[in-house]
Amino acid sequence: MSALAPDVANIIAMICAGFFAALGGFIFGWLFFRTLAENARMYLEGGRMGRALILHAVRIAVAVALFYTAAQYGAGPLLAALLGFLGARAMCINEKKQPAGKEAEQNQEEGS
Numbered sequence: 011m012s013a014l015a016p017d018v019a020n021i022i023a024m025i026c027a028g029f030f031a032a033l034g035g036f037i038f039g040w041l042f043f044r045t046l047a048e049n050a051r052m053y054l055e056g057g058r059m060g061r062a063l064i065l066h067a068v069r070i071a072v073a074v075a076l077f078y079t080a081a082q083y084g085a086g087p088l089l090a091a092l093l094g095f096l097g098a099r100a101m102c103i104n105e106k107k108q109p110a111g112k113e114a115e116q117n118q119e120e121g122s
Contacts, residue, residue, distance in 0.1 A: 017075040017097075018044065024086060027083055027086065027087050027090075028086050028087055028090040029090070031080050031083070031086075031087035031088070031090040031091040031094070032091065032093055032094035032097075033088065033094060034076070034080075034091060035037040035076070035080070035091035035092060035093065035094025035095040035097075035098070036041035036094035036095065036097055036098045037094075037098075038072070038073070038076050038091075038094075038095065038098075039094060039096070039097065039098025039099055039102075040101070040102065041071075042069060042073060042095070042098070043046070043098060043099055043103075044102065045065060045069050045100035046069065047102075047106075048065070049062055049065050049066055049069065052065070076091065077091060080092075
């Protein structure tokens, strides 16, 4: 029984590392894509190009640092962080979409 205990502890540690890496990836991904929207707005307005470029560089640098740090703990935490990041991406993209049915109904009512 005592020979099995270190293996169980390692498995629990790996699960916790994966969970926290996924959570960190999700939180960072949400912030990343929110600031991406703000950055795109700044580029389109054209007035604050310097600030937009700095925000763009910081966003990329933090992403590289996050994934580099996750990679230092192994493939599992790196993949978990990436999955969390991509989950946040999917959530941010879906928030911006309107249901096609409601938009089509509004367009028909306005045209009638």
